[in-house]
Amino acid sequence: MPSLLLMSLAPSLKTLVVLEFTQVLPLALLALVASCAYSRYASPLKNVPGPALASFSRIWLNVGLVARGNLHGGIMDAHRKYGPVVRVGPNKVYFSDPALIPEIYGVGTGYRKSDLYMMSDPEPGHGSTFSERSAEKHAVLRRRVGPAYSNSSVLQMESYVDALVSAWISALSSEFTVAKTSLKSCDFASWSQFLTYDVISELAFGKAFGFIATRSDYKQYIASFQQALPMIVTMSYFEELVKFMTLGWVRKFTTPSIKDETGYGNLTKTATDLVRERWAKGGVGERRDMLQRFYEEGMTEKEAMIDSTLILVAGSDSTATTIRAAVMFICSDPSVYRTLKSELAANIPRTSPPSVVSFSVARSLPYLSACIKEALRLFPPGAGAMERVVPVGGATLSGYFIPENTVVCLHPWPVCRDKVFGEDVDSFRPERWLEEKDEKRLVKMEKTLDFVFGAGPHYCLGRQIAYLELYKSIAELFLTFDIGLSNPMRPWKSREYGFFLQRDMMVKIKKVDG
């Protein structure tokens, strides 16, 4: 009976729906056109230069740049075309003048992280040290995790990094060189990350996952991250979609499961299990690793689970990208290559059995330091937009009044090509760090470069760990091997989604004589 009634009502319902739709559609279109016209011609940002499409739509940024894996390149081009201030969206303005770093990123200036970071929350309402948008909650988290990253704790863990760098060099040697002759090309894109993943898991949990030992992408953590990242990052720019996706029932379909045998879900499970085990033992591990320090600072089990997963992600890709970039740039310039090799050979005696160069010795080598700085400058590995929200009252930035709640950002790629570095900013020239006689300018160069690690309350906590790995791995690589790019015309395949997804970086390696 009810179905008969429904059937008799169906035609009139259909007419009603069609009528409603034909009436609503023009109204919706009108509202859309009015909102685009307002954004383009009447918004307080109407005079800020930028692409016309970006002034009324997010398509230019979100689809044209982010979804195509080239935010850093597109933003650099936009600054070249429009100058130091660019309107990249209806409510977004990006800047390139490093003088704005203290204002936008400084301590206590009131600029909070934008909703772009929401997608990085491991759970709705539970931000990590990286994704937390409330300044108060972030300060509490940062106080608790800070000691684990301090210079002294990092230096206490140097011997564990040495053991892994040594195992990495031996593995490269036995896999790719025999009797000083190169055998097969090495995919250095993967091998650089085998090292950084093992180092970070060793420092965080007191136990390397086993990328070097298995000479493989252990449980496909790297592959699964690379597969998931483009979609996650592109969606994070559509904040309304993220709000929908974080609803409990939707998350079930969008988040990798901890029941997975491999991939990112399994990585989360591994970190979660290790934290649970450790908290059950009162925080005490076999040695005083980062997890133990988290426990000592009063972190809850949940906070530690969230932040230890963050370390694995934040601490492996960025450092691996810098190792790759350094190798690529050094191998592409014969004069840089020769100068670096001579400096290393002259200052680091080879011992038997071989020992890994100490951080203090490696840091004292001027040419090695200049190469690392130049690699970070020319190829900042953290290429995600560090967006912030203008506080109440608005602000005047680079001569434009920017109203409150506008999203603003300085992107490290254009910042690292600022004129303070000289005329030839697009060249890899380590000498620029050694020839500069003007002390003040050198300090300004150092400070500007440091922005690759962010600034202010969100300044990178893992900077010292990154440097420890960079100095040791690059010194040991060029001391032990002669290295050449297999395909200098196309050294790697690279796309960027905040992190760089790089593969097929084929290199030939040969043991150095002597």
Ligand code: HEM
């Ligand atoms: C060359 C290597 C690295 C670069 C260029 C880099 C860059 C950055 C940048 C730019 C930020 C600030 C992001 C923002 O404000 O949105 C950041 C934050 C962070 N980084 Fe790194 N990072 C590197 C290595 C590492 C390593 C090795 C670790 C961990 C062991 C790490 C852990 C973190 C954490 C926990 C934060 C969040 C800090 C906070 O918001 O309070 N990073 N990093």
